[in-house]
Amino acid sequence: MAVTLKQIADVVGVHVSVVSRVLNDKDGEFDYTEKRKKAIRETARKLGYVPNISARSVKSGAFGCVALLVSSHGERSYLPNRLLVSMHKELEKNEKHLLLTKLPDATSEDYSRTPTVLKTLMADGLILDYTHHVSPEIISRIEKFILPKVWINTKRETDCVYPDNLKAGMEATNKLIELGHKRIAYITDVSYQTSKFGEHYSISDRYEGYARAMKKAGLKPMKFDGEGKIIGKNQQEKYFTEILSLKNRPTAIVLYWSSLVPAILSSARKIGIKIPDELSIITVSGCTAQNDGLCADAMIEPEIEMGKESVKMLIEKIKKPDKQIKSLLLNFSYFETGTVKKC
Amino acid sequence: MAVTLKQIADVVGVHVSVVSRVLNDKDGEFDYTEKRKKAIRETARKLGYVPNISARSVKSGAFGCVALLVSSHGERSYLPNRLLVSMHKELEKNEKHLLLTKLPDATSEDYSRTPTVLKTLMADGLILDYTHHVSPEIISRIEKFILPKVWINTKRETDCVYPDNLKAGMEATNKLIELGHKRIAYITDVSYQTSKFGEHYSISDRYEGYARAMKKAGLKPMKFDGEGKIIGKNQQEKYFTEILSLKNRPTAIVLYWSSLVPAILSSARKIGIKIPDELSIITVSGCTAQNDGLCADAMIEPEIEMGKESVKMLIEKIKKPDKQIKSLLLNFSYFETGTVKKC
DNA sequence: CTGAAAGCGCTTACAG
DNA sequence: CTGAAAGCGCTTACAG
Numbered sequence: 001m002a003v004t005l006k007q008i009a010d011v012v013g014v015h016v017s018v019v020s021r022v023l024n025d026k027d028g029e030f031d032y033t034e035k036r037k038k039a040i041r042e043t044a045r046k047l048g049y050v051p052n053i054s055a056r057s058v059k060s061g062a063f064g065c066v067a068l069l070v071s072s073h074g075e076r077s078y079l080p081n082r083l084l085v086s087m088h089k090e091l092e093k094n095e096k097h098l099l100l101t102k103l104p105d106a107t108s109e110d111y112s113r114t115p116t117v118l119k120t121l122m123a124d125g126l127i128l129d130y131t132h133h134v135s136p137e138i139i140s141r142i143e144k145f146i147l148p149k150v151w152i153n154t155k156r157e158t159d160c161v162y163p164d165n166l167k168a169g170m171e172a173t174n175k176l177i178e179l180g181h182k183r184i185a186y187i188t189d190v191s192y193q194t195s196k197f198g199e200h201y202s203i204s205d206r207y208e209g210y211a212r213a214m215k216k217a218g219l220k221p222m223k224f225d226g227e228g229k230i231i232g233k234n235q236q237e238k239y240f241t242e243i244l245s246l247k248n249r250p251t252a253i254v255l256y257w258s259s260l261v262p263a264i265l266s267s268a269r270k271i272g273i274k275i276p277d278e279l280s281i282i283t284v285s286g287c288t289a290q291n292d293g294l295c296a297d298a299m300i301e302p303e304i305e306m307g308k309e310s311v312k313m314l315i316e317k318i319k320k321p322d323k324q325i326k327s328l329l330l331n332f333s334y335f336e337t338g339t340v341k342k343c
Numbered sequence: 344m345a346v347t348l349k350q351i352a353d354v355v356g357v358h359v360s361v362v363s364r365v366l367n368d369k370d371g372e373f374d375y376t377e378k379r380k381k382a383i384r385e386t387a388r389k390l391g392y393v394p395n396i397s398a399r400s401v402k403s404g405a406f407g408c409v410a411l412l413v414s415s416h417g418e419r420s421y422l423p424n425r426l427l428v429s430m431h432k433e434l435e436k437n438e439k440h441l442l443l444t445k446l447p448d449a450t451s452e453d454y455s456r457t458p459t460v461l462k463t464l465m466a467d468g469l470i471l472d473y474t475h476h477v478s479p480e481i482i483s484r485i486e487k488f489i490l491p492k493v494w495i496n497t498k499r500e501t502d503c504v505y506p507d508n509l510k511a512g513m514e515a516t517n518k519l520i521e522l523g524h525k526r527i528a529y530i531t532d533v534s535y536q537t538s539k540f541g542e543h544y545s546i547s548d549r550y551e552g553y554a555r556a557m558k559k560a561g562l563k564p565m566k567f568d569g570e571g572k573i574i575g576k577n578q579q580e581k582y583f584t585e586i587l588s589l590k591n592r593p594t595a596i597v598l599y600w601s602s603l604v605p606a607i608l609s610s611a612r613k614i615g616i617k618i619p620d621e622l623s624i625i626t627v628s629g630c631t632a633q634n635d636g637l638c639a640d641a642m643i644e645p646e647i648e649m650g651k652e653s654v655k656m657l658i659e660k661i662k663k664p665d666k667q668i669k670s671l672l673l674n675f676s677y678f679e680t681g682t683v684k685k686c
Numbered sequence: 687c688t689g690a691a692a693g694c695g696c697t698t699a700c701a702g
Numbered sequence: 703c704t705g706a707a708a709g710c711g712c713t714t715a716c717a718g
Contacts, residue, residue: 053465054400055695058710079424088445100441102431122396258636293601295638398711401694
């Protein structure tokens with residue numbers, strides 16, 4: 001079906017090797033006549049020749065491709081637009097493509113099925129976008145896999161790029177402390193189910209950052225976690241109404257994730273608590289939330305940097321597969337919408 | 344570096360063909376002894392054999408891979424999490440991988456550089472995630488490219504899967520009309536820059552849906568588009584304050600995209616307009632906004648369906664490359680947060 | 687019933 | 703200076 005070098009060679013009346021060299025501009029040391037080169041190039045164009053990358057790979061031993069393996073939970077997975085775009089940008093500089101693969105889901109029955117990228121040679125390296133929800137079997141299979149790899153969004157000593165969630169929790173809290181707040185609550189993401197394979201490191205780290213900042217300022221942590229239960233969408237407003245009706249209600253809130261912002265806002269509105277005058281809010285969220293209508297100040301995940309840095313680290317590892325690289329921590333940025341004020 | 348069939352064959356003392364057949368379970372018609380088969384399998388495991396997919400592709404002529412080409416604008420591009428995940432899910436059923444490529448950006452200097460996927464055979468088909476910001480040269484090069492392709496998120500007669508933006512605009516408007524609203528405003532996304540290569544079809548279609556619904560109800564359209572100018576983040580609140588202070592101010596708003604929700608909410612709050620009692624809001628947004636803290640009722644883009652249906656269509660086209668398939672329109676869903684009320 | 691050989695499309699070291 | 707041949711890793715039709 002597809003046109004091959006051989007077909008061009010037959011039409012022009014030369015050997016495939018000549019065609020290959022001319023089309024790849026490797027004719028530097030060869031003195032093919034301009035006429036012949038032109039004939040080859042034109043025939044290639046006329047026939048609609050497109051080189052077959054597989055054949056090239058077999059020779060070169062490289063794939064020109066990096067695979068991103070993403071852990072997921074049902075329809076959700078940590079795969080933000082900005083992360084992908086910045087990975088792509090950095091890969092482009094290195095003339096590599098991006099292959100996307102979802103890791104088997106903890107909620108699915110086949111949660112230890114090995115994905116094809118881990119059973120086949122099809123990339124030069126792996127980026128593991130690992131939040132949680134991945135079975136220990138798969139993790140160990142990944143670790144044993146021959147290709148160079150870099151982890152993102154998880155906490156590892158080496159070969160890893162991840163956001164500094166502890167610092168983010170600390171910064172958000174300090175910001176509120178500096179504005180004079182004393183009763184600062186930390187609210188976990190009660191809308192989201194934890195995994196049977198454990199929690200994401202950000203859950204403990206963000207809280208830990210908050211707790212340290214509070215302790216350092218001599219303040220008592222106030223943590224609300226719904227007692228570990230998941231609170232459905234239509235119960236969330238009630239949940240916050242209870243918190244905001246407490247005798248010593250918090251004057252400021254640090255929120256694990258922005259999913260609960262609507263519930264807090266509408267609850268505050270109904271009770272008659274004005275934001276930011278009577279209640280300050282800082283949440284954590286992703287880059288796109290800034291364009292998608294987020295209504296609270298937020299610590300924004302360093303998705304762009306994570307994409308870029310992980311690719312750079314992987315390229316380095318592809319060049320020197322045995323080298324262990326010290327992990328890289330990334331800072332969050334701050335997004336202002338006006339939900340934070342002096343106490 | 345990587346282990347090959349030959350190495351296994353040498354260790355076990357058989358021919359490569361035997362190894363290939365045993366490891367691929369193609370030994371049905373062959374009567375290799377259990378002992379030999381076991382030796383081959385164990386050696387493969389011990390050496391850490393992983394088949395090279397390129398070599399396989401060269402033989403089979405197929406790549407087991409579908410490329411997604413995404414148009415983009417700077418760091419932005421239409422690449423929602425749910426779209427990717429659902430594509431991946433459907434591709435997995437067909438044992439294909441997903442290759443991600445960004446199309447050259449209208450804002451970059453090399454906006455007509457052909458991406459490698461369009462110069463090389465590396466996939467069995469293409470999905471074109473085309474919003475706008477792509478140069479006409481590239482579009483025509485895509486159209487000429489030999490592989491089967493399916494377009495998404497754009498309006499084409501055939502080989503295309505796209506959200507019914509006209510209907511979405513109509514439904515949002517009708518919902519407000521049924522609740523008794525008469526002064527319903529349509530507000531464009533004044534925060535977003537249009538492209539030099541034209542607009543996305545959703546811009547005219549959503550408005551057209553709104554306009555038709557208004558007309559049918561005998562109401563006069565009220566369109567606010569900032570006179571075509573881009574309004575920066577710190578000017579948006581003022582923009583809405585002006586609109587909401589008009590003598591005959593709208594009692595309801597249909598919003599092109601959710602990016603402006605924070606500005607509307609805080610503007611309404613300051614003027615003292617209660618939501619939803621005195622102002623109803625319906626916006627349009629993506630799937631993830633539902634988890635990322637969207638604070639307004641919204642028509643949600645059918646990202647999951649678009650991913651699934653586009654892959655199904657492409658698989659069909661890969662089987663029958665010459666077949667033209669009638670385009671598929673998808674419905675938006677409705678996300679309720681409580682910003683809509685009777686007038 | 688089994689193994690050796692041909693061939694997929696390409697590139698490049700090597701012989702003439 | 704040029705062209706034919708070898709070979710990348712794999713699969714499978716074909717000869718013994």
